[in-house]
Each structure stands twice: as structure tokens, then as C-alpha cells.
Amino acid sequence: MAIEINRITQVNKAALRLPNQPFKRFGxxxxxxxxxxxxxxxxxxxxxFEQTFPEENYQLSAIDAAGFALGAFEGSRCVALATFEYDFHFNRYLYLADLKVDPPFRRQGIAANLLNAAEPLAKAHHKxxxxxxxxxxxxxxxxxxxxxxxxxxxxxxxxxxxxxxxxxxxxxxxxxx
CATH class of the missing domain: 3.40.630.30 (Gcn5-related N-acetyltransferase (GNAT))
Structure with missing residues (x-):
């Protein structure tokens, strides 16, 4: 099944509950x-060794107030999530606040696709x-x-x-x- 990148809205906000998964620390x-x-x-x-970050308990209203979130979906299942903030610093960069990909979907280019999908939204805000x-x-x-x-x-x-x-x-x- 193909992976589709979508902005997180009221319709798919359950994607914000994508749990943090372990990742390897090796250097x-x-x-x-x-x-x-x-x-x-x-x-x-x-x-x-493996580490897992604490859960964030994201709220869509807070995400949207600061920026936006994008999810990578296989059908209706969210397999990766990226959250972005418009005003992290005074600079002209969009801040990637969080990026996580379910382990079975790692190393398939999904994280890079999420970053690429953020570009037009960033440019629309003059980033x-x-x-x-x-x-x-x-x-x-x-x-x-x-x-x-x-x-x-x-x-x-x-x-x-x-x-x-x-x-x-x-x-x-x-x-x-």
C-alpha cells in the first residue's frame, strides 16, 4: 500500500497519538x-542500547497555534509524524520540533517525504x-x-x-x- 502525506486536521487528529518507539543509540x-x-x-x-522518548500528549489546537503537523498514512493508519513551529527563533526557518517513524516503516524515505511536504507550507509563511x-x-x-x-x-x-x-x-x- 502506498504512503500518503497529509496535514493533521480535526478529521485525522488521532494521528497525534502516534506513540514514541525505541531507537538505537550507537554513537x-x-x-x-x-x-x-x-x-x-x-x-x-x-x-x-535503545532509548524511547517520553510521550508528548499533543493537542491539535496547540500544534496549530504554533505551526502544523504532517502525518504519513498507510491507508488510515498513521505511520510517521512531524510537527513544525513557525516562530522558533527570530530567524526565517521553520522549526522541525518532532519527527518520528514507526519502526517497520523506517529507512523507506518517509521522514524525508514529510520534510519535503512541509516546504510549500513553510514558503507560504515566508520561511x-x-x-x-x-x-x-x-x-x-x-x-x-x-x-x-x-x-x-x-x-x-x-x-x-x-x-x-x-x-x-x-x-x-x-x-x-
Whole structure:
């Protein structure tokens, strides 16, 4: 069956309940900046483990107030979800706040299709590209964003201070239209 990308509305808002699924943690993207720009290298972990993010409990009214959501559907079943915010920063980028794909549907181009489907909606709101954030320790996500045409535009080393994830980083990604 074909996958169809649709905006989340009152008709299909049950898609916002797509549960978070485990993903593999198997390495870190190490980011540095020199006078020639941003550079990165991968550091694979000795051990692989799975992590699952907490559920978000999305409400359509809040999603629509900040931006919009897109779902990837196989028939009536939502198999992937992306949420976007128009005014994340003062910049001209549409912020990808969340992206998740059911495990059996991963690595089929669905996440990239969701990002591509957001482009005309972003342009209609005078946005010039997409931006998002990935944890440095989520090598799979970092690989995806780099392969999807994003470039590194920043590194935050303080977000996880005083937490159980101290030492982790946030990598800021940008993709221009």
C-alpha cells in the first residue's frame, strides 16, 4: 500500500497519538568549529542500547497555534509524524520540533517525504528553510539530517548541565530551500 502525506486536521487528529518507539543509540557526532567552518566526526560506542522518548500528549489546537503537523498514512493508519513551529527563533526557518517513524516503516524515505511536504507550507509563511536540533549522542538522527541536506549551524554544550545526560550536546541543523 502506498504512503500518503497529509496535514493533521480535526478529521485525522488521532494521528497525534502516534506513540514514541525505541531507537538505537550507537554513537556520538562530535562537532567542532574552525576558521573554515563546522566539522564533524563520528564516534561509535562500544555498546548499543535503545532509548524511547517520553510521550508528548499533543493537542491539535496547540500544534496549530504554533505551526502544523504532517502525518504519513498507510491507508488510515498513521505511520510517521512531524510537527513544525513557525516562530522558533527570530530567524526565517521553520522549526522541525518532532519527527518520528514507526519502526517497520523506517529507512523507506518517509521522514524525508514529510520534510519535503512541509516546504510549500513553510514558503507560504515566508520561511526560507528548515531547522531542527539533534542530540549529539543520537548518531542515527544526526546521520539522517546530514543525509537529508541539512548543514550544521551551531552547537550547544550547556543544555544538559545538571541533568542525567550531562556532557551531551545539542547540534543545530539548517536546510535552506
Amino acid at each position: 556520538t557526532l562530535l562537532v567542532t568549529r574552525t576558521e573554515t567552518g563546522w566539522h564533524h566526526q563520528e564516534q561509535l560506542s562500544d555498546q548499543t 526560507r528553510g528548515l531547522c531542527t536540533i539533534a542530540q549529539g549522542s543520537n548518531l542515527g538522527a544526526n546521520r539522517f539530517y546530514l543525509a537529508a541536506g541539512f548543514h550544521i549551524g551551531g552547537l550547544n554544550t550547556n543544555d544538559y548541565r545538571f541533568t542525567s545526560q550531562e556532557g551531551d550536546t545539542d547540534i543545530y541543523y539548517y536546510r535552506d530551500f
